[in-house]
Amino acid sequence: MSVDLFTSGLLQGLVLALVAYAVMIPFRLLNFADLTSEGAYPLGGAICSSLIIAGIYPIFAMLIACFLAGIMGICTALVHIKLKVNTLLAGIIISTMAYSVNLRFLGKPNVALFNSASLFYSSGATIENIIILASIIATIILLLFLFLKTELGLKFRAVGLNQDFAKKSEISVEKYTMFGLFAAGFLSGLAGSLMVQLQQYMDVGMGIGILIHALAALMIGEALVGTSNMLRQIIAPLVGALIYQQIQGIALSAGLAPSDLKFFTGTIVLIVIGMNMKR
Numbered sequence: 414m415s416v417d418l419f420t421s422g423l424l425q426g427l428v429l430a431l432v433a434y435a436v437m438i439p440f441r442l443l444n445f446a447d448l449t450s451e452g453a454y455p456l457g458g459a460i461c462s463s464l465i466i467a468g469i470y471p472i473f474a475m476l477i478a479c480f481l482a483g484i485m486g487i488c489t490a491l492v493h494i495k496l497k498v499n500t501l502l503a504g505i506i507i508s509t510m511a512y513s514v515n516l517r518f519l520g521k522p523n524v525a526l527f528n529s530a531s532l533f534y535s536s537g538a539t540i541e542n543i544i545i546l547a548s549i550i551a552t553i554i555l556l557l558f559l560f561l562k563t564e565l566g567l568k569f570r571a572v573g574l575n576q577d578f579a580k581k582s583e584i585s586v587e588k589y590t591m592f593g594l595f596a597a598g599f600l601s602g603l604a605g606s607l608m609v610q611l612q613q614y615m616d617v618g619m620g621i622g623i624l625i626h627a628l629a630a631l632m633i634g635e636a637l638v639g640t641s642n643m644l645r646q647i648i649a650p651l652v653g654a655l656i657y658q659q660i661q662g663i664a665l666s667a668g669l670a671p672s673d674l675k676f677f678t679g680t681i682v683l684i685v686i687g688m689n690m691k692r
Contacts, residue, residue, distance in 0.1 A: 418662045420543070424611065426658035427546040431604035432627035433634070433650035434553065435597040440631075441646065442561075443573040443593045446500045448624055449489045450601040452508025453482040455620035457602025459515035462524055462615035471532045475606040482602025485511060486594035494587050515617050523616040531610040542611065549607075550651060553600070558647050569593065622675050629678050630654035632685040657681070 432450055439447035457478040464474035485507060492503040516522070533542050560566045572579045572589045579586055609615040634653020640646045664677055 418666055419659065422658040422662040423655065424543055424546065426630075426655040427543065427550055428604050428608050428611070429626060429630055429658060430550055430651045430654035431553070431600050431607070432623055433630045433654045434557070435600040435604070436624065436627045436631050437646075437650050438593050438597045438600075441573070441640075442570060443590060444576075445493075445573070445590060445593065446504075447486075447489060447594060447597065448501055448504030449486050449507055449594065449598055450627060451504070451620055451624045452511035453485050453598040453601035454605040454608075454623045455515055455617065456485055456511045457482040457605030458609040458615050458619055459518045459605075459617065460602075461606035462526055462529075462609045463518045465526060465529045465531070465610075466524065471530050471610065475532065475603065478606045479599045479602040482605070483595040483599035485602075486596070486598025487591050489598075490587075490591040490594040494590065512617065519615065519617060522618075523614060526609060526613045526615065529613075531613070532607070533610055536611060536613050546607065549603075554647055554651065558644065561643055561647075622678075625675070625678055625682065626657070627654075629682045629685070630657040632682060633657050636685055636688060 432454060435450045435453070436447075439445040439449075457475075460478035460481055461471075461474045464477060465471055469477075489500075489503045489507045492498050492506060493500050496503075498506070533539075533545060535542070561570060568579070568582075568584045569589050569592070571582065571584055572586050572593075576586050579589075605620070608619070630653040631650050632653065633656055634649035634651065635646075636653075637656070638645050638649040638652050640649065660681070661674060661677070664674070665671065669677060
């Protein structure tokens with residue numbers, strides 16, 4: 414595998430890690446099967462790109478995009494909590510609705526950002542871009558680790574471990590569920606915002622399949638790193654995302670067509686599931 418393919422995989426792996434964390438928070442910490450990332454990722458990209466084109470400074474555009482993507486997560490939580498809709502179905506409904514919102518923001522299926530301001534100095538897998546993304550990931554990992562060690566973090570984890578116990582302990586399950594899905598949506602929106610600036614264009618279909626990629630990354634990381642303690646649990650998505658993208662790079666360099674990657678990804682997920690069942 415060439416150096417360019419390796420660095421490109423490293424860059425994409427860092428972005429994918431953000432979505433993997435967005436999957437881990439509801440799935441692993443809250444025990445809430447959530448598909449909102451599939452919609453929050455392109456929503457973040459659509460809003461960020463629209464605001465940048467409108468002349469908003471990239472960092473402010475990203476913050477607004479991440480906040481609105483987080484609100485999308487809260488909407489999923491409310492649909493489940495208030496309307497008693499299944500968690501998976503709630504995520505599908507909200508993500509489907511987000512597609513129309515994205516088109517409304519963009520005004521057309523795709524837009525170019527080649528002559529627009531950006532958080533990055535240039536497009537592509539440069540050392541500077543990798544350092545910026547690595548710094549963002551490191552900050553998120555540190556904040557997540559510190560939060561989960563606090564009293565609020567312990568209550569948050571209690572909701573995922575045993576909701577009945579949490580309710581008896583007077584812990585607001587609804588509040589922590591909404592907070593967790595807001596954080597997940599925020600991270601997915603951040604990933605989408607960063608990706609559109611890296612590739613310098615936004616396409617309304619960019620989020621299709623991102624959830625299965627993030628889930629594959631999460632499962633690979635957990636299989637390799639383990640989840641025996643909180644530190645391992647937090648490091649696993651990053652390790653899995655980086656390795657997963659390199660696996661895809663190897664597959665492409667070996668002659669696999671890009672159109673076959675989704676089938677390839679699904680196969681990886683099934684293999685990891687099968688390996689975990691045998692343990």
